[in-house]
Amino acid sequence: MAETIARANGWLSGVVWGPAGLLLLALTGAWLTMRTGFFQFVRLRHWLGCTLGAIFTDRAITAHTGRDEGAISQFQSMCTALAATIGTGNIVGVATAILSGGPGAVFWMWVMALLGTMTAYAEELLGIYYRRRDAKGQWIGGPMYYLAEGLGAKPGCRALGRGLAALFALFCVLASFGIGNMSQANAIAGNLEAAFGFSPALTGGVLAAGSALVILRGLRQVAAITEKLVPAMALVYLMGAGLVVLTHFWAVPEALAAIFRGALGLRAAGGGAVGYGVWAALRWGAMRGAFSNEAGLGSSVMAGASSNVTEPARQGMWGIFEVCADTLAVCTLTALTILCSGVVDLETGLPLNGVGPEALTGAAFSTTFGSLGPAFIALSVLLFAYSTILGWSHYGATAFGYLFGPRAVTVYKLVFSALIFVGAVTELGLVWALADTFNGLMMVPNLIGVLALSGTVARVTQNYLDRTLRGEHIPPLRSATDET
Incomplete structure (x- = not known):
């Protein structure tokens, strides 16, 4: 049975993350x-000023103003998305x-x-444009x-919009259990066991209990944790990585040259090993990049839609910033x-010490920090993966509530918390693969909606x-669901 599932998943993953899926992702961003x-590019200074610059100059960005009790601050929504x-x-x-x-x-x-910056921009913009309030007066989107209200409002597309909305929500729930939960808990447990000898069962128990205390209290508690955790963990990791690069500064030009040689096919393939060539570089770079920043998957919209921002384009600019922070900075x-x-060998990318991907970054840090390198990476994985669990708990809860109603969300949160322990103590080879596929499947209905509503994105941006x-003294564009 497991072999059949693995075979079917391999085929499906090849479709989603193969040439057609990656081309769809790239063409959507280009369009x-x-x-x-x-x-x-043209508005670089403006969107940087409205995001990174505003964090230091505009208190409304970082503090809850009290004017809208159903919203979280823009900084909190950004931190939840980055988490x-x-x-x-x-x-x-x-x-x-x-x-x-x-x-x-x-x-x-x-x-x-x-x-992907513009795909994320469009997703966040549409998230604000079509959001609504729930029974408690909180923004959801x-x-x-x-998909249901925008695409579904087009002539003859009502059933299509609602069907794609349900599909997206289903894929999101399944992905939240895998990539947003069990695989993250497994990574935490494995790294803590390797670095400090902690039992996976102990790690899983503490992690599940601690997460449940936050998750069950809702988005406000998740946002309160992530707005403190995300900036601290990102800064510490970037400083550590920066020190490693500085201690090997003479190798930076050759490393950059290897990146361009490999991307453009300017080096010879050798040994017949899998992974050489332009297509391998393109596929793995695009797939891991999309997997990391989630532009095109639509997941971060569920945090952004709860922001206290009233301008859809302003929230869109946070989408640009999130992709740049994740990929252009951290990755x-x-x-x-x-x-x-x-x-690693700069021509092939293969490790010189025989370690796998789980230990490769730790080995790189060891060249500067010695035996503390793997421990630093283990703690980084702990913080990064834990923040991912918190962020995805909100995504999954939002999607589950859309499918089954708000009263069912508590059941989802309890199951989500219990699966953290399961993930920590279980071998997850197949779960990793399935999660990767469901993560990619979210992209298909989402990108259909984004492309169909690209005219709305362009009009709102121009306005x-x-x-x-x-x-110009013109009224802002508002959607039928926008009451602000």
Whole structure:
């Protein structure tokens, strides 16, 4: 039975993450980039000022103002989204991409991230545009809502929109149990056992109990934890990775050269080993990049839709920032620590010490921190994976509530918390593979909705630019579900 499931999953994963799926992802980003006038490049200064710059200058960004008790702050929504995206994919995922696709995979991570910024922008914009309040007066939103209310409002598309919304929600729930829960708990338990000798059962028990205390109290508690945890863990990890790169600064030019050689096919393949060539670099770079920043999957929208922002385009700019922070900052530094530290062959990306992707980043850190390197990575995985569990608990709960109603959400949260322990103590080879597939399956209905509503994205963006940058006295565009 397990073999049959594995075979079927392998075929399905090949379809989702194969040429057709990756082409759909890239073309969606390219189309939205053109429709918005290359917003992420042309308006670079503006969106940076409205996100990173505003964190330090606008208290409304970081503090709950009290004007809308049904919302969380923009900073909290960003941290919740980053909590789910900055995870083991930034450490193990990058190492896997390099081992499987060579150094050139990093280049295609960058390309997909630059295109993915506008996919994330469109998702976040639509999330605000089509969000609604629940029975408690709290904002809820996500791809389910812009599929049902946006795509579903087009002539002859009512059934299609609602059907795709239900499919997305189902895939999201399944992915939340795998990639957002059991696989993260398994990574935490495995790293803590290897580094400190902690029993997986002990780790799983403590992790499940601690997570349940936060998850059962709802989004506000999740947001309160992530707004403190995410900036601290990201800063500490970036400082550690930065020190590794600085201690091997002379290797940076050659590492960058290897990235471009591998991406553009300027080196010879050798040995017949799997993973050489431009396609391997492109596929693994694009797949691991999308897996890490989640642009195109629609997941982060469920955190962004709860923000106290009233401008859809402003929330869209947080989507751009989240992709850049995840891939262009964290993933890039991870890649440079691996490539500059001498733990892999720069032509093939294969490890020189025989370690697998789980231990490769730790080996790179060991070249600077000695025996503390693996311990540093183990603690980083703990924090990254735990934040991912918290972020995905909200995504899954939102999708489950859409499918079965708000009263069923407590049942979901209890099951989600129990599976954390299961994930910590169970061998999860098949679960990892299934989770990867369900994660990718979320992309299909979401991208159909985003492409169908790209005209709305373009109109809302133009309206925002006309009002804010050109000073035109025109009313903001509002959706039928927007009461603000």
